Each structure stands twice: as C-alpha cells, then as structure tokens.
Amino acid sequence: MLKLKRIDNMDILTPNVQRLVDFYHGTLGLGFFLPYQPEEHWAAIEMGNVTLYLFRTEDATPVERRTAVNLRDKPGFDSFAFEVENLDDAMRVLDGKVQWVTDEPIEWQHPNGTHYRYRPMFDPDGNMLYVTEPHKVAA
Numbered sequence: 001m002l003k004l005k006r007i008d009n010m011d012i013l014t015p016n017v018q019r020l021v022d023f024y025h026g027t028l029g030l031g032f033f034l035p036y037q038p039e040e041h042w043a044a045i046e047m048g049n050v051t052l053y054l055f056r057t058e059d060a061t062p063v064e065r066r067t068a069v070n071l072r073d074k075p076g077f078d079s080f081a082f083e084v085e086n087l088d089d090a091m092r093v094l095d096g097k098v099q100w101v102t103d104e105p106i107e108w109q110h111p112n113g114t115h116y117r118y119r120p121m122f123d124p125d126g127n128m129l130y131v132t133e134p135h136k137v138a139a
Contacts, residue, residue, distance in 0.1 A: 007050050010080070012127060013057040017041055019124045020054045027097050028082075047082070063126035068102050079120065081130035087117045090131045094121070101128060113137040 014020050018038060024030050024045045033044035033051045041056035066073050084090040087105055101120035109115040118132035 009051040011053045015060040065126045066128040068120050079128040081132045084131050087133035
C-alpha cells in the first residue's frame with residue numbers, strides 16, 4: 001500500500017532565478033537548503049518542512065496571475081501559504097516590499113470555529129502566495 005508522508009519539495013520555473021532568490025531569500029528571509037551557486041541557475045530554498053526549488057527556464061512567457069477569488073480562476077495550481085503568528089505584524093514588515101493582491105486582509109471562518117486571517121501577494125514572477133494567521137479548532 002502506498003504511504004505518502006509529506007510534501008518534500010516544490011519547483012518554480014523562472015527565466016530569472018536571481019530575481020526569485022532575491023525575493024524568497026532576501027525579502028522573505030528564507031534560508032537556503034543547499035548552497036546557492038548562481039552560475040548553476042537553480043536554488044533550493046528552505047520553507048519549513050518543504051524545499052522550494054527554483055529552476056531556470058528559457059521560456060519567459062508571463063505567468064497568468066491568479067486572484068484571491070477561487071471561483072474566477074482557471075483550474076491548476078493556485079498558491080501556497082506561510083503561517084505567521086500575527087498577520088498584522090507580518091503585513092507591516094512586508095508593506096512596500098511586496099505586491100499585495102488585495103487591499104486588505106481576508107477572513108474566513110468554518111462552522112467548527114476554525115478561522116483564518118490571510119493576505120495574498122505575488123512573487124516577482126506573478127506566482128501567488130499568502131501569509132496566513134490560522135486559528136484551528138480540533139475536529
């Protein structure tokens with residue numbers, strides 16, 4: 001029987017690895033999983049228990065940008081989210097450094113009491129990611 005454990009890594013293809021390294025490592029402060037060598041045209045960024053690999057592609061076609069409204073977007077990979085302790089503090093640190101998707105944070109509540117406050121942003125290539133403050137209630 002197949003036993004999947006956890007997501008080990010994710011890949012982003014980009015025509016400009018350095019630009020995404022500057023964002024994920026420089027702006028967001030994430031460390032490298034493996035030593036970064038720009039001449040190799042790839043980077044491995046540590047995202048908690050997941051490694052984000054940035055690989056160079058020669059295709060410079062812009063990414064089709066997502067919105068914060070799932071019902072309006074095409075099928076496919078949408079985004080990923082970083083958990084933060086305090087969304088307001090995270091937004092203050094990131095203001096002026098990132099391109100926000102929405103003007104204000106979004107709140108979502110499940111009937112069991114679990115709720116999230118989050119705000120989406122774009123990386124320099126147009127991929128969407130979030131900072132999120134989760135408040136989870138056990139099922």
